Amino acid sequence: MTAGTRDHTLLELIGALIEPAARPDPYPVYARIRELGAATLDLPVWETPGAVISSYRECEAVLRDPRMSSQRxxxxxxxxxxxxxxxxxxxxxxxxxxxxxxxxxxxxxxxxxxxxxxxxxxxxxxxxxxxxxxxxxxxxxxxxxxxxxxxxxxxxxxxxxxxxxxxxxxxxxxxxxxxxxxxxxxxxxxxxxxxxxxxxxxxxxxxxxxxxxxxxxxxxxxxxxxxxxxxxxxxxxxxxxxxxxxxxxxxxxxxxxxxxxxxxxxxxxxxxxxxxxxxxxxxxxxxxxxxxxxxPVHITARVATEDMELSGVRLRRGATVVLLLAAAHRDPAEAENPDVFDPHRPEIRHLxxxxxxxxxxxxxxxxxxxxxxxxxxxxxxxxxxxxxxxxxxxxxxxxxxxxxxxxxxxxxxx
CATH class of the missing domain: 1.10.630.10 (Cytochrome P450)
Structure with a gap:
């Protein structure tokens, strides 16, 4: 899949996520977004194209990255x-x-x-x-x-x-x-x-x-x-x-x-x-x-304080990075059988x-x-x-x- 195709697919999936029909169970949409990997997103309300990330590893890294600002x-x-x-x-x-x-x-x-x-x-x-x-x-x-x-x-x-x-x-x-x-x-x-x-x-x-x-x-x-x-x-x-x-x-x-x-x-x-x-x-x-x-909270965001690259996506200073935390929590690379509710997991990690x-x-x-x-x-x-x-x-x-x-x-x- 080319970068352009991936970005277009992401936009379609974000549209599906926003639809009320997705509210009872957004997780299949999150899974498809996660399969795309990090991708560019350009919304009309943003001055600079940003990105969406949805894997646990990427979300955790962005939350810890001092180059990422909470000020929006x-x-x-x-x-x-x-x-x-x-x-x-x-x-x-x-x-x-x-x-x-x-x-x-x-x-x-x-x-x-x-x-x-x-x-x-x-x-x-x-x-x-x-x-x-x-x-x-x-x-x-x-x-x-x-x-x-x-x-x-x-x-x-x-x-x-x-x-x-x-x-x-x-x-x-x-x-x-x-x-x-x-x-x-x-x-x-x-x-x-x-x-x-x-x-x-x-x-x-x-x-x-x-x-x-x-x-x-x-x-x-x-x-x-x-x-x-x-x-x-x-x-x-x-x-x-x-x-x-x-x-x-x-x-x-x-x-x-x-x-x-x-x-x-x-x-x-x-x-x-x-x-x-x-x-x-x-x-x-x-x-x-x-x-x-x-x-209880599915999404958070950060802003790049400098030009940088994030998981293959080039970001300019001021770009918004959207973190799909709920998608990251169901990442099979992080948790075994992530779609199963199991309080007896050996380790329960979340963001x-x-x-x-x-x-x-x-x-x-x-x-x-x-x-x-x-x-x-x-x-x-x-x-x-x-x-x-x-x-x-x-x-x-x-x-x-x-x-x-x-x-x-x-x-x-x-």
Missing amino acids: GRDRRLADMMPPGAPSSVGQRWFLSLDPPDHTRLRRLVSAAFTARRIARLSGRIEELVDGLLDRAAERDRPFDIVEDLAYPLPMTVICEMLGVPAADHEQVREWSSRLTRLIDGFGAGPSEESLDGLLALNVYLNELIADRQADPGDDLISELIAVREGGDSLSHDELVSIVGLLLVAGHETTVNLIANGALALLRHPACFAELRDDPALAEAVVEETLRYDP AFGLGPHFCLGAPLARLEARLALTRLTRRLPAPVLLQDPPPYREHVNLRGPRSIPVPRPAPPA
Whole structure:
């Protein structure tokens, strides 16, 4: 296959991947893309032709390559699209799209408040929330929707309580978050009016919330972030808004998919479901295998900081490299029988939380929530029965997960 033919085939496959029909099972398309190898991709929204990579080895190498930047220039363009009078924080980059030394500085300051000890203390509260959600589902006169009744409200409540977002505002924050996640949906054509509205509304809200905490600190993560001092350094107001916005969105959107995808895999594999119900110690492996087998985030990107060659594809400085993480996780060169859900693999490797300096700060919290939710779910469901398979999926290509997973109601509390 010539390079031109390969690039044309890739464009056709990307088109197939974007189609809603691929959402329930994009993995056959990913397999075909992976078979092509690294290939050039030129999208209208890009100033310079880029590339798509999909093997595990290539994705891992790019994530570790210091010549690859996380900065994609999106945030400043978004600020230019905002109406007059919009808060300046809309132009503040999320620190996951920064490079050292800016990223190093912000991550150090955030890590001083977002500690492992703080997350470990949440275990009892998460168990309480899961049990409460299952109890209420058992009382309803309708099927139990694992997504709407458990996977969404659990991480949303946890991160909002951590940050000190009033309970009355949780649903509104969820709506804004849902709108603005369109900004990171893989091969999108650019910001929609809906996503820009969500970004603006969330920024206005967080500016007010943070100003309130600055005037009247509480026992919450926002107040701790305001108070953080490292070598005389602290977070500016706009940095606080950006960081809290990232924690809110990333703190629940991806965990929703992790819990939902894990539950779906268990329901489709009754032996694994029964094994986890009988042995909670298996929860860690179930969560890690879910992160490999059906990750909550399918795509990430980097930008070349210099002219270079990547797996035979020549890139100019400024070229975008799209990493199909979900395809890499099913790479047969990396994992034996990669299309099989198997928590008993000798080694479960994945890139779901990134690598190196950009390794996800919230990974311990997401893992904790998923372990506790899935373990308790298997104890309370009478049997692993799916009322609709495949279930309906969200529209997102990147943040891919079921929109609904209807199952019989959980058993009442013992």
